[in-house]
Structures are given as C-alpha cells and as structure tokens.
Amino acid sequence: MDRTPITIAGQRSTSGHPLESVSATSAGARSLYVHVPFCFHKCHYCDFYSIVDSRDRQEPFTERLMRELEAISPYAGPLASVFVGGGTPTLLRPDLWRWLLSTMHERFDLANAEFTVECNPETASAELFDVLVGGGVNRLSIGAQSFNTNHLETLERWHDPDNVERSVELARAAGIDRQSIDLIFAVPGQTLAEWRSDLDHALGLGASHLSCYALTYEPNTAMTTRLRRGDFEPADEDLEADMLECTLGTLRSAGYERYEVSNYARPGDECRHNLAYWRQDEWLAAGPSASGHFAGWRWKNAPKLEPYLRESADGGLPPVVDAEAPDSARALAERLMTGLRLREGIERQAVLRDAAAIDADLPQQLIAEAESHERRGHLVVDGDRWRLTDTGIMLADGIASAFMMRI
Numbered sequence: 025m026d027r028t029p030i031t032i033a034g035q036r037s038t039s040g041h042p043l044e045s046v047s048a049t050s051a052g053a054r055s056l057y058v059h060v061p062f063c064f065h066k067c068h069y070c071d072f073y074s075i076v077d078s079r080d081r082q083e084p085f086t087e088r089l090m091r092e093l094e095a096i097s098p099y100a101g102p103l104a105s106v107f108v109g110g111g112t113p114t115l116l117r118p119d120l121w122r123w124l125l126s127t128m129h130e131r132f133d134l135a136n137a138e139f140t141v142e143c144n145p146e147t148a149s150a151e152l153f154d155v156l157v158g159g160g161v162n163r164l165s166i167g168a169q170s171f172n173t174n175h176l177e178t179l180e181r182w183h184d185p186d187n188v189e190r191s192v193e194l195a196r197a198a199g200i201d202r203q204s205i206d207l208i209f210a211v212p213g214q215t216l217a218e219w220r221s222d223l224d225h226a227l228g229l230g231a232s233h234l235s236c237y238a239l240t241y242e243p244n245t246a247m248t249t250r251l252r253r254g255d256f257e258p259a260d261e262d263l264e265a266d267m268l269e270c271t272l273g274t275l276r277s278a279g280y281e282r283y284e285v286s287n288y289a290r291p292g293d294e295c296r297h298n299l300a301y302w303r304q305d306e307w308l309a310a311g312p313s314a315s316g317h318f319a320g321w322r323w324k325n326a327p328k329l330e331p332y333l334r335e336s337a338d339g340g341l342p343p344v345v346d347a348e349a350p351d352s353a354r355a356l357a358e359r360l361m362t363g364l365r366l367r368e369g370i371e372r373q374a375v376l377r378d379a380a381a382i383d384a385d386l387p388q389q390l391i392a393e394a395e396s397h398e399r400r401g402h403l404v405v406d407g408d409r410w411r412l413t414d415t416g417i418m419l420a421d422g423i424a425s426a427f428m429m430r431i
Contacts, residue, residue, distance in 0.1 A: 041341040042321035042349075043099060052101025053318050055300040056132065058089070059311030060113040061329055064146075068180035068250065069208070071242035073313035073327040074111040081329065086120045088333055088342075090127045092310045095340040097131035099318060100308055105297035106132075106139045109165075114147040118155045125159025134160050138296040140204075142167065143195075145187035153198035163202040163295075164195050165235070171225045172218055175211045178256070179239075180246065192229050202293060204233035209267045210259035211239055219267045223274045232293035236271050237286050238264055268418065285365045285420050302362045304355070312342070320350025353382050357431050361424045369411030382431070389430040397423055 062082065063074040106128075116124075128134065140163040141156060170176050171185040192203050205226045209219045226234055241248040241258070251258060259267075272282060280288040284302055287295065300307055309316030313327035326332065326343045348354065356378050363370030372394075379386040394410055397403035402416030402423060412420060 041344055042316075042323045042347045043096060043318065043341060046099065046319045046321065053099055053306040053308045054101055054104040055297055055305060055307035056100065056103055056106045057297070057307055057309045057314055057316070058093075058106070058108045058113075059110060059309070059314040059325075060089075060108060060116055061085075061111040061312055062115045063110065063112045064115060065180070065182050066246070067182075068246035069239060069242070071245050072109070072111065075329060077329075081333065082117055082120055084333055085329065086116070086124055089311055090124060091340065092342055093128060093131055096308045096310060100132055102133040102135065103137040105295075105300055106134065106137050107165075107297040108141045110142055112144045112147060113141050114143045114152060118149075118152050121152065121155050121159065125155070125161075129160065138163055140165055140295065140297060143191060144183060145191045146183045148187065148191035148194050150194055150198065153194050153200060157199045162200060163204070164191070164200055165204045165206065166191050166195075166231075167206045168226065169206060169208045170211065170214075171222050172214075175214055175218070178211055178213065179208065189229055192231065202233070203229075203231040204235060204295065205229065205231045206235045206237070208237050208239050209271070210264040212256040212258060214259065216263065216266055216270060220270055220274065223271065227275075227278050233287070233289040233295060234275065234280065235287050236275075238268070265418065272414065281367065282417070283367045285417055299366075302366050304359050304362060320355065321347060323347040352378065353431050356382065357428045360427045360431075364410070364412055364424045364427070365417075365420050367411070369406060369409040372405065372408050372410050375410075379431070386431065390427060393427050393430055397426075 059073070061074050062077050062085075064076060066074060066076060137160070139161045141161050142165045144167055166188060167181075167183075168185070168188045169179055169181050171188070173185065176183070176185070188205070195203055207222055207226060209222070223234075223236075239247075239259070241251055250256065271288075275282070275288045280290055282288050283294045284298060287298055289295070297307075299305075304317070306318045307316060308318060309323075309325060312325055312329055312332040315322070315324045323344045324346065326345050332342050356375065359370065359378075360375065375390065376387040379390055394403055394405075397416065398405065402413055402419060404411055404413060412423065416423060
C-alpha cells in the first residue's frame with residue numbers, strides 16, 4: 025500500500041517523457057515500480073488509480089506494459105527491488121503473469137531483487153502463487169485492512185477476513201516466505217480494543233512485516249464524499265493518537281521495530297522498496313499512473329488506461345501528465361520530508377553540504393530548526409544523523425514541514 029512517494033512541486037515540463045532527455049549510460053536505477061490498474065471493486069478510501077474493467081483488456085494491457093518495460097530497461101542496473109501495485113495485481117490472469125514475468129527476466133537483472141506483489145485476499149490461489157514464485161516473486165503485500173467485518177463494510181472493502189489467513193498459508197506453501205499485512209486504523213466507529221484485536225490477529229499470522237495506516241480522507245474519493253455528506257463522524261484525534269501508541273507498544277513487544285512512520289518489521293525484514301522511496305533513491309516506473317524518479321527527474325505516467333493502450337502502436341514510453349526537472353532545492357526538501365520519517369533519520373552533514381550549495385545561510389537555518397526540535401524532545405543527534413524520537417515521529421509531517429519552510 026505504501027508505494028506512492030511524497031513529492032514537492034518544482035520546475036515542470038510537459039515536453040515528452042523525461043527519460044528521452046537522459047542518457048541510458050547513466051548509472052542504472054536499482055528499483056522498479058509496476059502499476060496494474062484492474063480491480064473488481066473500487067474501495068471507498070482508495071485514491072490510487074484503478075478501474076473496474078468490463079471490457080476484458082488484461083491482455084492488451086499486459087502487451088503494452090511489456091513494451092514499456094522494454095523501453096525503460098536500458099536505464100536499470102541490477103535491481104534491488106521490484107514492487108507491483110495497483111489496483112489489484114493478483115487479479116491479472118496467471119497466464120498473463122507468466123508472460124509478463126518472463127519478459128521482465130529477459131529485460132532486467134532480477135537475480136538479487138526483493139520482488140513484491142500486492143495481493144487482495146479474494147484473488148489468492150495456489151495456481152497464481154506457483155506462477156509468481158516461478159517468476160521470482162519472493163514477497164507478498166496482503167491487503168487485510170481489518171479483520172472486523174463491520175469496519176471492512178465501512179471501508180467498502182470486499183473480502184472475507186478468513187481469506188487473509190488462507191492467503192498467507194497458500195503463499196508459504198508455494199514458497200513465498202515473506203509476507204506483509206496492511207491494516208487501517210481510525211476507521212469511523214472503531215474502538216481501541218477492536219484495533220488491538222486487529223493487531224493481535226495479524227501477529228498471529230506470523231507475517232514478518234506490518235503496514236499500519238491511519239485512515240485518511242483523500243480528495244475525490246467516495247469515503248471523503250460520504251464524510252462531507254455526514255454519513256459518519258471521523259475518529260476522534262485523541263483516540264487516533266491512542267491507537268498509534270498502541271500500535272508501537274504492541275508491535276515492539278512482539279519483536280517488530282518501526283523503521284518508518286507507518287511500517288513495522290522484524291529485524292532484516294524491512295521492505296527494500298519502501299526504503300528506496302524514503303531514502304530518495306532512484307526508481308523506474310511502468311504502467312498507467314506509475315511515478316518514477318531518475319537522474320533528478322520526477323514524472324507520473326498518465327493515469328488513464330485508454331491513452332496508455334493507444335501508445336502501443338508506437339511502442340516505447342507512455343504519455344506523462346507532467347514532469348519535474350532536476351531542482352536542487354526541491355530535492356533537498358524531499359529528502360528532509362521523507363528521511364525524517366525513517367527510524368534511521370537523515371545524514372546531517374550531507375544535508376548541510378547540499379544546503380550550502382543552495383544558499384550560504386541555509387545550513388545555519390537548518391541547524392537552528394533542528395535545535396528547536398531537540399529542545400522539545402522531538403529530535404536527537406545520533407552520530408551524524410538527525411533522528412526523530414518516538415514523540416517526534418507522532419509529529420513527523422509537521423516537523424518536516426518546518427524544516428522545508430527554511431529552504
């Protein structure tokens with residue numbers, strides 16, 4: 025679920041795909057995100073691009089996706105991580121998955137990649153998982169969201185909670201040893217005891233990674249429309265804070281560490297792909313609405329299936345809705361925004377060096393900002409890193425914004 029990186033608007037360009045202006049001989053990206061837009065139902069809280077396809081366009085989509093992967097492959101180095109999100113990637117037919125995975129192995133070095141596929145519990149099958157394992161998939165991100173049927177109904181999430189356990193069992197039987205479970209808290213009407221029950225249920229499944237997100241009301245989603253209409257009341261802020269504290273305490277006691285604001289893992293099972301986003305590494309992107317970051321450029325493929333498919337006659341790169349050209353100030357602001365979300369924090373000297381290249385007075389301004397949060401107990405200097413405390417993590421977005429205001 026956690027696969028859309030935070031971006032900050034900078035200098036924009038709309039004259040074609042950014043990779044057309046970048047040499048393929050540059051050091052290759054180590055991560056790849058692939059977006060499969062198909063869903064059998066649009067969940068009310070979801071703002072990712074997805075469609076309920078009544079025209080059975082899975083095969084032309086897969087063919088088009090392979091053309092794009094071929095076009096971007098010269099910009100990739102040996103991949104450390106691949107993440108296939110959506111939509112519902114596991115809704116794609118097994119024969120198309122086999123075709124797609126074969127092409128990916130032809131075009132990319134996947135020998136040492138963490139290869140994650142998002143999975144809806146209703147689409148799990150032994151046949152599909154055998155195909156995925158045969159193609160190198162070694163990690164699943166399973167969208168449980170809740171084990172409480174009332175809260176799943178509120179979220180308009182259509183799956184049987186029992187199928188989460190079934191998905192985990194099928195994955196392990198197929199040889200996918202790493203599973204992550206997504207959960208959502210602060211659902212309208214949810215109690216602290218019910219959230220603790222969801223955590224306990226997820227821990228009982230033995231997944232090595234949990235992503236725990238507070239429900240957010242994104243613009244242009246059905247959930248936000250219902251909120252504005254008065255269909256329900258949002259969770260109380262104090263209750264949401266209690267749920268967050270419960271999450272940290274419960275998961276730490278069970279041997280999981282929070283390595284990012286919303287992500288918890290047993291030591292060594294952190295999601296490499298998530299870390300690539302939060303560390304502002306480079307990644308390539310394929311599929312409608314997929315966002316990429318390479319050679320200082322940021323871009324987003326057009327979030328529409330029809331224009332994406334129309335490009336298939338030309339092959340190559342798809343249309344983008346916009347692109348952001350390399351910009352040192354934007355890049356530094358993004359590093360602060362995402363780096364401070366990580367338990368490891370952000371390298372202090374590297375930040376100050378890059379700040380000095382932007383403005384001679386900026387390093388001292390950032391030091392002053394850090395010291396103000398240190399006095400409040402929200403930030404510590406840990407060797408050469410600025411790192412937020414547990415209290416600071418609760419305020420991560422606000423603290424990062426304060427740093428960014430200095431740039």
